[in-house]
Amino acid sequence: MSISQDRIRNFCIIAHIDHGKSTLADRLLELTGTLTEREMQEQVLDTMELEKERGITIKMQAVRLIYKDKEGQEYMLNIIDTPGHVDFAYEVSRSLAACEGALLVVDASQGIEAQTLANVYMALEHDLEIIPVINKIDLPSAEPDRVKQEIEDVIGLDTSDAVLASAKTGQGVEEILEQIVKKIPPPGGNTNDSLRALIFDSHYDSYKGVIPYLRVIDGTIKKGMKIRMMATGAEFEVTEVGVFCPAPVITDELKAGEVGFIAASIKNIKDCRVGDTVTDADRPADKPLPGYKKVTPMVFCGLYPVDNADYDDLRDALDKLSLNDASLVYEPETSDALGFGFRCGFLGLLHMEIIQERLEREYNLNIITTAPSVVYHAYTTDGEMVKVENPSKMPEPSKIDHIEEPFVQATIMVPKDYVGSVMELCQERRGTFKNMEYMSITRVMLTYDLPLSEIVFDFFDQLKSSTRGYASLDYEMKGYQPSDLVKMDILVNGEPMDALSCITHRDKAYYRGRALVKKMRQLIPRHHFEIPIQAAIGNKIIARETVKALRKDVLAKCYGGDVTRKRKLLEKQKEGKKRMKQVGNVEVPQEAFMAVLSVDNDE
Amino acid sequence: MQIGLYIHVPFCLNKCRYCDFVSYNYNPDDARVYLEALEREMMYYSAYLANLGFKVNTVFIGGGTPTVLETGLLAKLLISARSYFCWSEETEVTMEANPGTINKHKLRTIRELGVNRLSIGIQACQEKLLQTLGRVHDYQLALEGIYAAREAGFKNLNVDLIFGIPGQSLNQWRESLYKIENLQPEHLACYSLQLEEGTPLWVAVESGELDPVSEEMELEMYNEVINFLTARGYQHYEISNFAKPGFRCRHNLGYWHNYYYLGLGPAAHSHMNMERWYNIKDIKKYAVQTMKGSLPVAERHTLTKRDVMVETILMGLRLTSGLDLAGFYKRFGQKVTDVWPREINKLINRGLLELTSTNLKLTEKGLRLGNQAFVEFV
Numbered sequence: 001m002s003i004s005q006d007r008i009r010n011f012c013i014i015a016h017i018d019h020g021k022s023t024l025a026d027r028l029l030e031l032t033g034t035l036t037e038r039e040m041q042e043q044v045l046d047t048m049e050l051e052k053e054r055g056i057t058i059k060m061q062a063v064r065l066i067y068k069d070k071e072g073q074e075y076m077l078n079i080i081d082t083p084g085h086v087d088f089a090y091e092v093s094r095s096l097a098a099c100e101g102a103l104l105v106v107d108a109s110q111g112i113e114a115q116t117l118a119n120v121y122m123a124l125e126h127d128l129e130i131i132p133v134i135n136k137i138d139l140p141s142a143e144p145d146r147v148k149q150e151i152e153d154v155i156g157l158d159t160s161d162a163v164l165a166s167a168k169t170g171q172g173v174e175e176i177l178e179q180i181v182k183k184i185p186p187p188g189g190n191t192n193d194s195l196r197a198l199i200f201d202s203h204y205d206s207y208k209g210v211i212p213y214l215r216v217i218d219g220t221i222k223k224g225m226k227i228r229m230m231a232t233g234a235e236f237e238v239t240e241v242g243v244f245c246p247a248p249v250i251t252d253e254l255k256a257g258e259v260g261f262i263a264a265s266i267k268n269i270k271d272c273r274v275g276d277t278v279t280d281a282d283r284p285a286d287k288p289l290p291g292y293k294k295v296t297p298m299v300f301c302g303l304y305p306v307d308n309a310d311y312d313d314l315r316d317a318l319d320k321l322s323l324n325d326a327s328l329v330y331e332p333e334t335s336d337a338l339g340f341g342f343r344c345g346f347l348g349l350l351h352m353e354i355i356q357e358r359l360e361r362e363y364n365l366n367i368i369t370t371a372p373s374v375v376y377h378a379y380t381t382d383g384e385m386v387k388v389e390n391p392s393k394m395p396e397p398s399k400i401d402h403i404e405e406p407f408v409q410a411t412i413m414v415p416k417d418y419v420g421s422v423m424e425l426c427q428e429r430r431g432t433f434k435n436m437e438y439m440s441i442t443r444v445m446l447t448y449d450l451p452l453s454e455i456v457f458d459f460f461d462q463l464k465s466s467t468r469g470y471a472s473l474d475y476e477m478k479g480y481q482p483s484d485l486v487k488m489d490i491l492v493n494g495e496p497m498d499a500l501s502c503i504t505h506r507d508k509a510y511y512r513g514r515a516l517v518k519k520m521r522q523l524i525p526r527h528h529f530e531i532p533i534q535a536a537i538g539n540k541i542i543a544r545e546t547v548k549a550l551r552k553d554v555l556a557k558c559y560g561g562d563v564t565r566k567r568k569l570l571e572k573q574k575e576g577k578k579r580m581k582q583v584g585n586v587e588v589p590q591e592a593f594m595a596v597l598s599v600d601n602d603e
Numbered sequence: 604m605q606i607g608l609y610i611h612v613p614f615c616l617n618k619c620r621y622c623d624f625v626s627y628n629y630n631p632d633d634a635r636v637y638l639e640a641l642e643r644e645m646m647y648y649s650a651y652l653a654n655l656g657f658k659v660n661t662v663f664i665g666g667g668t669p670t671v672l673e674t675g676l677l678a679k680l681l682i683s684a685r686s687y688f689c690w691s692e693e694t695e696v697t698m699e700a701n702p703g704t705i706n707k708h709k710l711r712t713i714r715e716l717g718v719n720r721l722s723i724g725i726q727a728c729q730e731k732l733l734q735t736l737g738r739v740h741d742y743q744l745a746l747e748g749i750y751a752a753r754e755a756g757f758k759n760l761n762v763d764l765i766f767g768i769p770g771q772s773l774n775q776w777r778e779s780l781y782k783i784e785n786l787q788p789e790h791l792a793c794y795s796l797q798l799e800e801g802t803p804l805w806v807a808v809e810s811g812e813l814d815p816v817s818e819e820m821e822l823e824m825y826n827e828v829i830n831f832l833t834a835r836g837y838q839h840y841e842i843s844n845f846a847k848p849g850f851r852c853r854h855n856l857g858y859w860h861n862y863y864y865l866g867l868g869p870a871a872h873s874h875m876n877m878e879r880w881y882n883i884k885d886i887k888k889y890a891v892q893t894m895k896g897s898l899p900v901a902e903r904h905t906l907t908k909r910d911v912m913v914e915t916i917l918m919g920l921r922l923t924s925g926l927d928l929a930g931f932y933k934r935f936g937q938k939v940t941d942v943w944p945r946e947i948n949k950l951i952n953r954g955l956l957e958l959t960s961t962n963l964k965l966t967e968k969g970l971r972l973g974n975q976a977f978v979e980f981v
Contacts (some may be wrong), residue, residue, distance in 0.1 A: 528953065528972050552822040554973035556794040556843050558921060559858050563914055564872070564879060564904070570917070570974070570981045577978070585953070 003066075003076045006186040008257040010215070011128075012080045012095045014120060015105035016113040016472065020135045024105060024167035024176075025063075025079060031173050032065040032077070034245055062098075062201070062213055062259050063246040069181050077180060078259040080200070093122055098200045098215035098259060101129040101184030103176065104157070108134045108142035108164075111150050111443060113472030114413045120155055129184045132162040133176060138169050150440055187217075187257030194285040195219030195227070197254070197278040204320050208240070210266035214278060215259050217289055222253035226281035227264060230288040234271035235281045236264035269323045296477075297329050297345025298406075299352055299456045300389045302370035302499060303359070304341030306581055306590075310365055311340050317363035318342060321355060328355060333390065337497045337583045338368060343390055346372070349456055368581050370499045371596040374453045377404040377480050392498035394487040397538050403503075404480040406452040409434070411474045416444050418467040425466055429454035430483075430505060449478060453503070488513055488542075490520065491534040493586050502596045513543040516596055521545040523592040531586055605660040606652070606875070607857040608688055610680070611868030612669040613637070613886055616704060620737030620807075621765075623799040625870035625884050626667040633886060634672055637869075640890035640899075642683045644867050647898060649687035652865065655876075659688040659865075661854035662696040664718070670700040674709045681716040690717065695853045697722055697761075702740035702748040710755035720852075721752050722761040722792075728779040732768050735813070737803065749786050759850060761790035766824040768796055769804075769813035776824045780831050789850035793828045794843050795821055822971060842921050842970060859922050860930075861915040869899075877906045908935065912942060916963075916980050920973065925957075925964020939963055946979040 015021035028034075065077040080095040096102070102123045106112055123130060132151055134144045148159040163179060165172030189196075201213040214221070221227065225238045240263035242250045254260045266272050277288035305314050322328045329345040346352040352372060359365050376388040379401045388394050394403075410431070414422050416438075423433070426448045435447040450459075455475065463471045486509050490500035500520075504512050513535030520533045524547050531547040558566050580587040614629040614637075627633065652659070662684065672680065690696065697720040698713060710721070725745045727733050733741060740748075752760055762783050766776050783791065798805045798815070807813045816824075829839055837845040841859060844852065857864055863875045869889040872881040880903035883889040892899040906914075912935055919926030931939045940947055940958070947963065950956035955969035955976045969976055 528955070528968065528975055550972060550975070551818050552795075552825060552971045553975060554795075554842060554971060555977075556797055558842075558918070559855065563858075563874070563918065564881075567914065567917065567981060570978050573974070573978050574981050 003074055005189075005191065005255065005257045007073065007075045008078070008186055009075060009101065009180050009184045010078045010080065010099045010187055010257070010259060011101040011103060011180060011184055012099045012123075013103045013105055014116060014123060014130075015103075015135075016107070016110070016116045019105050019107040019110065019113075019116075020167045021081075021105055024103075024133070024135065024165070024173070025081065027167050027170055027173045028065060028077075028079065028177065029063065029246065031170070031177065032067045034063070034065045062244055062261075064243045064259065065245075067177050067181065069178060073181075075181050076258070077177075080259065095200065096123055096126045096128060098198060099126075099128055100187055101131065101180065103131050103133050103180075104151075105133045105135050106147055106151065108137045108144045108147055109139055110470075111147050111440075112154055112413070114411050114445075114474035115472055117154065117411075117413075118474040120157075130157060131176070131179050131183055132157055132159050133172070134162055134164050135167055137164045138166040138171065146440065150443070154439055189216070189218045189256035191218075191220055191256045193218035193256070194283050195221055195225075195278065195280040196285045196289055197221060198289050199272065199274050199276050199278060201274060202272055202323055204269065204323050205263070208263040208265070210269060210272045210323060211261050211263055212266070212272050212274075212278070213259075213261050214254065216254045216256050218256050218285070219280065220253050220255045221262060221278070221280075227262075227278050228281040228284060229271060229273070230277040230279055230285075231273055232271050232276065234266075234268075236266055236271075238262050238264045240264075269319050272323070274323075297327065297347060298452060299346045299348055299372045299374060300343055301346070301352060301372040302333060302335060302338065302341050302368075302390065303330070303344050303356070304335065304338040304368045304370075304499075304581070306366040306368055306578065308339045313363065314342065314359070314365055314367065317359050317365060318344070320363075321358060325355075327351070335370075335392070335499050337499045338370070338581060341368075345389075349458070349460075366578055368499075368590050368593055370593045371502055372457065373503065374406055374456060376485065376503055379403070388503075391487055391501040391503045394501075394503065397487070402482050403485045405483045405485060407449050407478045407481050408452050408455065408475040409478045410448045410450050410455065412446045412448070412463065412471055413439065414444055414446065414467055414471040415442055418470060419444055419446065421466040422446060422463065422471060425459075425462055426450060429459060450475075451483065452477075486537050488516075489536045490516065491532070491536060491541075492520075492524070492588065493531045493584060495584050496536075497583060497588075499593055500596070509537060510542055512596075513537075517543045517545040519595040520592055521547055523589055523595060525580075525587065525589070526550040527586060529585070604655075604657050604863065606657045607661045607663065607854050607862065607864035608659045608684075609854075609864055609866040609871055610641070610662070610664045610669075610684060611866065611871040611882075612664060612666040612672065612680075613869050614666065614671045615668045615701075616671055616739045617737070620735070620804040621796060621799070621802055623802050624667065627886060629668075629671045631673070631676075634676055636890050637886055638672075638676055638680060640893040641680070641868055643893045644899065645683055645687040648865055648867065652688070657863070657875075659690055660694055661857060662688070662690060662694060663854040664696075664698045665722075666699055668701045668704055669698050670704040670709065670713075674712050677709065678712055678716055681713060681718065685717055692717075695720055697852065697854055699724065700748065700752070702745040705748050705751060707751045707754055710751055710757070714756045719757075720759040720761065721757045722763065722790075723748055723752065723788075724763045725749075725783065726763060726765045727768060727771070727775075728782045729771075729775050732771055732775065735768055735770055735804070736765065746786075749788070759790070760788040761792060761852065762786075762788045764791065764793045764828075765796050766793060766828065767816045767821045769808060769815055771816060771824075773820065773823055773827065776827060777831070780828060784832070784835055789847045790852060791832060791837065791845045792843055793832075793845065795825060825971065840923055842923075842973060856922075859918045861911070861918045877908075877911065879904050879906060911935075912937075912939075913980055916943075917977050920963070920965055920969075920976060923964065923970070925959075925962040928961055928963060943980060950976050950979060 013021045062080045067075045067077050080098050134147055137144055144164050148162055151157050151159050163172045163175045196218040197214040197216040199212045203211050205211050223238050223241050228235045241254055242248050243260035279285045305311050318330050327347045330342040333343040334340055356369050359367055373391050378386045378388050378395055380399050381401050431448040431450040437445045439445050484506045485503050486506050487503050489496045517533045517535050528550050530549045533545050534541050535543040580589045613626050615626045618626055696718045698718045699722045701724050728742045730741055808815050832845045833839055839845050840851055866873045869882055869886050870884040880900050883899045883901045889899045957964050957966045
């Protein structure tokens with residue numbers, strides 16, 4: 001297939017969750033004949049099982065379409081899919097770097113959301129050509145004119161050419177394709193220059209090794225070529241070059257401007273970093289492409305195998321997951337309660353949950369996750385600053401001069417009817433009001449300074465539920481500020497359990513302590529002895545609950561016919577125990593380690 | 604090799620509210636069909652056992668309520684079983700009986716036809732509790748049953764009692780024990796009520812119509828029965844079973860030693876030669892299949908050596924004497940302490956298990972928390 005560089009269009013789709021991005025992508029595949037209707041599975045681009053279940057896109061995909069425009073010219077379109085959740089802003093910036101244009105998809109009844117806005121700004125910074133698409137105009141509640149006006153007011157984009165579309169019915173999809181071809185510039189770069197290709201993603205194939213996804217900026221990459229990774233210096237021979245259509249299809253080469261994948265027997269995950277530049281080993285480029293800035297994980301938690309023997313498997317699994325998820329960081333840590341494990345950094349809570357689920361489903365590991373924490377800065381009395389990623393590592397209270405915690409500036413867009421409940425929520429989460437702006441007669445943008453620790457956990461869910469799903473959120477780091485924080489320890493059966501320590505604001509400590517031990521009492525199963533559960537600040541116990549001892553638990557009757565059945569019952573009981581961690585004499589279920597997250601909602 | 608024979612009689616006058624065994628309301632026509640099929644099944648298996656060189660040394664006829672059958676049918680059953688499986692005077696032959704289905708004539712007949720142990724389901728001595736359980740008899744009838752059994756010549760009687768019945772007080776439980784002990788049965792089985800899912804009693808408790816007995820109360824009742832009966836010359840030899848010296852139930856000991864047994868009749872289970880199987884539950888299908896000339900087996904599982912070891916320890920720990928270490932080694936060529944070193948250690952540390960020079964057994968505490976120990980071995 002030979003399509004000249006000036007007929008290539010690389011673009012991504014920016015959209016809020018549920019605004020119809022995946023459906024639109026499906027429609028584009030269908031209309032260009034990349035997939036026939038019969039081949040279409042619902043929402044082809046979301047391939048990860050988890051993504052389908054949660055209805056969100058986590059990992060990017062890059063798909064090539066061939067489109068014949070109205071004048072009969074053939075174009076090669078590469079869609080680079082982007083995630084829509086606030087946790088994954090970093091992934092968005094990666095896909096933007098591989099594109100020249102973006103479709104801005106906005107729901108015709110909902111309008112722009114905070115996260116979309118942030119992504120559009122990011123796209124504008126990358127000088128991408130933006131094509132506004134007003135989607136779901138088939139719905140009775142659609143107000144395309146209001147939404148157009150909002151886009152003009154808030155983003156400053158000209159919407160006179162905005163496409164009115166319905167990905168569901170297919171209306172306007174042809175027009176979108178026409179605009180992509182007309183408005184988005186072809187990629188620059190010279191096919192004859194030394195090879196420079198940006199690795200924007202990768203996955204691991206157990207037969208072929210690491211498969212990097214590339215956007216070729218200059219030069220050409222083909223089978224048999226010797227390549228070098230410019231950051232790591234590792235060299236490989238290309239064994240396969242291909243594109244996603246959306247199934248992988250082997251091609252001869254990838255030229256400047258094209259998007260695809262290669263296989264090069266890359267066995268070591270660390271040799272192939274997302275953001276690195278691939279060049280020709282025999283004719284290397286002078287300078288690598290500007291890479292990605294390293295992401296800063298916002299949330300940290302401990303990951304421990306339930307069975308200590310699985311430690312190596314857990315490490316291998318994390319190695320593999322981090323391969324196409326540069327935002328996942330981890331280092332070994334040891335807990336008195338949980339043994340050997342890893343302290344892992346994530347972009348947010350959703351990201352954390354997804355990694356946890358993938359470890360369990362894809363790698364079949366039983367893991368215990370400790371409650372997430374942000375990074376605190378503890379200033380000791382001798383003037384030193386200690387970065388605390390793990391609450392149990394907080395210095396002694398007597399040695400602390402003061403503690404600082406990370407703050408963010410949060411932007412919340414919400415219909416004005418819900419402003420009251422959003423303000424209430426922000427106050428409860430120790431927020432400081434900064435600003436309020438009217439985006440239209442009905443919608444308001446609120447700005448708050450909030451401690452990161454208050455929003456990374458369940459703020460988003462709370463925000464959604466207190467606004468019936470209408471609010472949207474975006475935030476950026478503002479730096480560290482002093483707060484009156486204390487470390488709260490949890491003692492189970494008299495022993496402090498390091499994995500359960502948490503850092504909390506002093507004003508909330510008593511309330512949280514009480515709620516936490518109460519929750520723990522419900523979660524820890526009864527044993528044959530009594531188990532006190534206490535919350536403590538320093539040496540002071542602030543709350544206590546008791547798990548009553550189990551006094552009688554035995555099958556009264558067991559005869560011949562019962563054996564199989566009773567054994568099955570016992571096996572079921574044992575299965576439940578697998579998810580528990582033996583800490584001292586006490587078996588603690590996974591949920592208990594996360595209890596700290598849910599205490600705020602229960603009251 | 605000696606094996607146990609179990610014969611299931613799947614009929615009752617009326618099903619008790621706590622029961623989840625396979626049992627149908629009695630009618631003579633069904634009983635005749637059942638009996639014909641049962642005899643056919645006996646015929647197949649008598650040849651089968653003879654081939655293997657297995658000999659029946661205990662018989663247990665349970666249900667259901669075997670004594671719901673008319674005397675003539677009962678006699679037929681016993682005569683057939685005896686001729687097919689050639690038992691002797693030495694063989695322990697137990698039959699379950701319920702008050703309200705027995706009289707002197709019937710009991711004398713079965714005694715003369717070889718039944719030498721009678722197990723009477725009395726369960727409670729208070730009318731209110733008998734109603735809660737859905738029993739068809741009152742206490743007076745139960746009492747008469749026991750007298751009739753003695754008169755018919757039974758020298759080995761078991762009485763079943765239940766504690767932990769919704770509404771039952773500790774005093775009522777003491778009263779039952781006192782009354783029954785007065786009658787001097789050779790054997791007592793005292794079960795804590797298990798609410799089986801789907802039974803009417805379970806529904807009543809789930810819906811809040813009846814209050815379940817608290818765990819504390821159940822424990823007290825359990826302690827009570829152990830203290831009461833052991834002080835009066837009964838040996839507490841299994842979690843729920845008590846016997847005068849020399850009167851332990853040999854058939855049930857076979858289960859607890861995880862020996863082989865053959866079960867006949869609908870839904871009956873069997874264990875033999877690394878296999879477990881059970882029969883079709885539906886009485887009609889059971890009969891059709893058997894009369895067609897095939898075995899009425901519903902499902903059959905092959906056991907691994909590990910399975911047999913697990914079942915041996917699960918059952919063995921139910922006995923107060925525990926699992927015989929030498930016997931285990933002889934049977935499997937492995938020491939039980941080598942098969943589960945970590946688990947045994949942990950349970951000993953927790954005070955649930957005890958290791959003597961000859962046995963591995965539950966401690967006093969372990970007897971009350973058996974499941975906590977059992978679960979470690981599955």
